[in-house]
Amino acid sequence: MPHTAVTPAFDALLDVNAPVRTIGSGFIFTEGPIWHPSEHHLTFSDMPGDVRRRWDGANITEVARPSHKGNGMTYDASLNLMVCEHATSSVVRIAPDGTRVVLASHFEGKELNSPNDIVVKSDGSIWFTDPWYGRMPHYGVERPRELGWQGVFRLPPGGGDPELMVDRHMFSQPNGLCFCPDESKLYVNDTEQANIRVFYLKGDKLDGGRIFASGIRDGRLPGVPDGMKCDAQGNVWVTAPGGLWVYAPSGALIGKVAIPEQAANLHWGGHDWHTLFVTAGTSVYAVPTRIGPRREPFMSASSPPAGTEPLMLDTARCALIIQDMQNDVIMDGGAFAETGSPDHCRAQQNIPKTADLAAHCRKLGVPVIHVWFKNPPGGQGLTLNAPLFEGVLDNNALVEGTWGSEPAPGLEAQAGDHIVTKNRMSAWEGTRLETILKAEGRDILIQCGAWTNMSVEHTARTGADKGYVMVIPEDGCSTMNADWHRASIDYAMTNVALVTKVSSVIAALR
Structure with missing residues (x-):
């Protein structure tokens, strides 16, 4: 299944004939892949199955059941696992010894919708999106919403209450988010609107919110904007119809990565950070790339x-x-x-x-x-x-x-x-x-x-x-x-x- 180079720049990122390897299958709906920098394993969610699993390069094992229907995950600089839980409407921190601490569950006295994707900035602040997919059947626990709108939040370094970072009516279903390599920009996509917005960071505030890419849809192919990551050169990789679409920092579409099932999320890993892991439908896939990820705080950590x-x-x-x-x-x-x-x-x-x-x-x-x-x-x-x-x-x-x-x-x-x-x-x-x-x-x-x-x-x-x-x-x-x-x-x-x-x-x- 060849990938598509929309512009010649794509060739420096991925071989159009790069193989897509299945590392695991037979799940219900996979999400939240994250690579451990020193233990060298991939952790991912099987969200509707309420299970968290780990691939060590050879075998896949369960590490949590139930998982509170965890979705997006990352690590902080101390290698604590950060999880967006759909069933509890919470962002939690799980220490290596299994200790679980709730970092966020409410805003202005009302329960969050269902934190979905998460990223940690180099200053230790935690940023997450909050659509309401976790209150729908299958993807979470069906129950009424309390907020009535969907936002993007920040938890200050050292902890504290969630801070709303965008206009509360800007997004329909905010989903994937990522920083550019120097953290001067934050990208947030909207699954329902099929677009990506870019914000400029002014201290601990966001400025702007212009459309970076739009029209991320194709009625002939399964796939929507969901997970999203930035590579080391500032290109934005987002799940989309047929797999992943890759945008240059200018917003120009430069290539498409073909994935056999509907892609839900992605993350780089491997010994050299040049393997792109993609959670998609019932499976997890691995694609070798010529580029690695933008540096996140946890990637320099080791145990x-x-x-x-x-x-x-x-x-x-x-x-x-x-x-x-x-x-x-x-x-x-x-x-x-x-x-x-x-x-x-x-x-x-x-x-x-x-x-x-x-x-x-x-x-x-x-x-x-x-x-x-x-x-x-x-x-x-x-x-x-x-x-x-x-x-x-x-x-x-x-x-x-x-x-x-x-x-x-x-x-x-x-x-x-x-x-x-x-x-x-x-x-x-x-x-x-x-x-x-x-x-x-x-x-x-x-x-x-x-x-x-x-x-x-x-x-x-x-x-x-x-x-x-x-x-x-x-x-x-x-x-x-x-x-x-x-x-x-x-x-x-x-x-x-x-x-x-x-x-x-x-x-x-x-």
Whole structure:
């Protein structure tokens, strides 16, 4: 069943011949898929069946019965499961140990309709839609409505009463919602009106509410706007007739994903966040994509394996190395953009994660060391003994004084940071890196950068040989594609470094 590229831009997101794999079937109506970032499993709802299930990559098991006819789900930054319950008209938080806490059930003294879909913003606020499907037969528990209108709500960081964020009569049946990558915009779709609205965030308020996309209907095919997610580039993926429709940030339709049954919701997951899971009718499907999701707070979270101690790092011994995060290496329009490096960098959310880690290190007094490859004009003094260096010269890349050699936006050096320049793969070769480390008294090196299987790995290997403890937060690294990244992380790096996550390093630095 081929997918449809409406514009050439779709090819960068999905192969039109990408297979649609069934990972489970025989349910009543599936909803709410969500991927656990450290335990690597997919949780989903069988809403009319009043069951919550989990797929671990091989088997599907029940994790809750009854589930209060749960619908949309997500995790917060602490990996508590957030569930919209149709049967109780509530938003609830379920801790890993099963403790259930009701976060919202009423507005102005009246019971909510039936919270439907949910997303957590980076400030910890919780946003959810509230149509009345959960008061209909089959999808919930039939009962009278108390509000008489359908809204979009926000729960403040740290808790509190629901805040109505839109005009109470704007939506007929608000359903899917998602933020754009930088959280400056919120998208909300309306199943009954068959459209998507976009709002601009002004602090903790919404501004506008213009129509972003309309006419999401086709009488020949089953499907309506329901679940919705934003990818790393800001494209909006929404359930629609025939499967999923994908819109560019401009609102232009760029492609369609064909799903065998009526799609209800979607979420990315898998080891590299490049598998799109789609709950549809009686089944759950998986589609490989060339793009990953926009970064949500929970995606950087991780839990230590059972029986292990959490990572602990002595800030007085640590330094952070940020290597080769330069425009030509990882940005669109750079000399090496055609390698796929910008796409993998976005999929890893490498820039914002590394920036978060650098900000945390500066706050704690941990030195931040930028290592930049600088190619002298004309390649003077650059040896051509390896294909990598030939590529630098052939592409006129990383030339000192040009845009290509500058740090990627968001990773500029700050006051007090160190800058090391090189024209080798390793950060050690011919540089003053070790002089800085000796002067600062640092022997635990946290290393982020590009490319994982080349410069990052070379630096980690040499650092280990020199007697340094190398810590590699793998989601703070990227390369040309996920396969190359995983080959380095899962094999070579495990022998020379402690491989972990950015969130674990931040938590370990106290």
